[in-house]
Amino acid sequence: MTSTAFPVGGDFPVRRLGFGAMHLPTEPGPARETSLAVARRAVELGVTLIDTAHLYGGGANEELLAEALHPYPEGLLVTTKVGVARTGPDGEWKLDGRPALLRDQVEQALRRLRVERIELLQLHRVDPDTPLADQVGTLRDLRTEGKIGRIGLSEVTAAQLDEARRITDIASVQNRYNLLDREHEPVLAACEAAGIAFLPWRTVAWGESGARAEVTEVAAELDATPTQVALAWLLARSPVILPIPGTARIDHLEENLAAERLVLLPEHRERLDRLSEAVT
Template sequence: MCTLRLVTGEEIEDTFTLAGDLPVRRLGYGTAQLTGPGYWGPRGDARDAVAVLRRAVERGVTLIDTADNYGPHLAEELVAEALHPYPEGLLIATKGAVVRTSDRAWHIDGRPRSLRAMCEASLRRLRLETIGLYQLHRLDPAVPLAEQLGALEELRAEGKIRYVGLDTVSAEQLAKALELAEIVSVQNRYHLLDRESEPLLALCERRGIAFLPWFPLGNGVLTGHPVCAEVAAAHGATPGQVALAWLLHRSPVLCPTPGTGSLAHLEENLDAAALRLSDGELARLSALAG
């Protein structure tokens, strides 16, 4: 396992500069929870989803992460309904290459013509001329990586994509991708109890690449973890806030995008950015995956 230096509270940066060019608030918002189980269909009333998205931006969120297969298509449509015309400085990140056919069935399609069609459909749904960050939701093992990234580079040259990111990759795959294209972000599962992607995080640190950890709250497991609860009690916080704060302390390239359909939960998540953990608390939390 790679050893990464934990960042002390005084050193925490509120923003990360994507590609050395675009500053975004490190604590963003993810839209997966606006759709139903298995990312299929709606979850609750669309008006509630719109309210959550608008409140996230009111609270200073500048990174909204979505995907074309959430719904499918529904999450992108909600983002546009809630936030278009988009305020200056707001980065809309979406994904392509995963085709969802039911709440339990999906497949990967990284063929260049498919990626182009997916990207152009996302542009229409999001009401954008350029997608700020377009991510390969999964690499297609049946298509050469150079062809998948080449398709996105063509779209970038045409002005339809500004930045390119990857989702669910190894450090070795990222290193190979960097030989073929400029990659500014990755998304992998990473949280207090799951550090499998630590070699990838170390590479991101060396190359200045944003790491957007998915399931930053362990899909709910960490909100009830006893150690998180004990640390939280000392701060008048919640276990979930401690788990998010640990990520912000863990590495300056980590940019969590926790999702929720609840206004109250959104406020709780975003308040985690103000939580400062002591060196002793950080060490205790970090030992959980040991």
């Protein structure tokens, strides 16, 4: 069995299988009510890591989680991300890591999440037009001010992670990674060596895993679903991996979390490990 807990930043233990809130509808109506129910059910089922971002509805996703879960139960880590804003020439979303904007988005997140400190704040993307030292340095200053507990990065290279770690402690990295997409293997290796939480997004390759014969065969042998196999593989891949699969349906949520109990035998692991060799 794989370990079911990991200490983010070395001091905030969470259940390794978390929940990504990105797909939850936030518009008023029945879909929003379902979103509230899904978030609450996740916590009922023992999820202690929930991921959101300013980008998800311009803060609407953060407000939804606060409505569903505040006051938050002890031990629940709600992490959000900043650094993408509607500051493009025509008001479109663009990477924006200017210090003043990062500060403003953190202040907005504190208000929307109804907290005095964000326990894990992640830089959504590195803005190529702003020095990384300015972006990470701003988050470091906000941590010193007590508005952030721990700092994370998203979609970074191993070199960017190394540069950021020379500026301040990094508690997490959130990069795209799954059975069929292992581009960020070097980043995962760096996180593993340093004890940094690695939060893969697009955990099941948006359903493409289930189209692969090798995955469906392993799923059939284990009386599981292809999605569960993909998540179980991630959990077994490295002790620092904290998958955050997202869904807007309670049945899918329950299916995802059941993957934690799935045990992949060595032969299953070998067959699944070879999948990346066939993916270009």
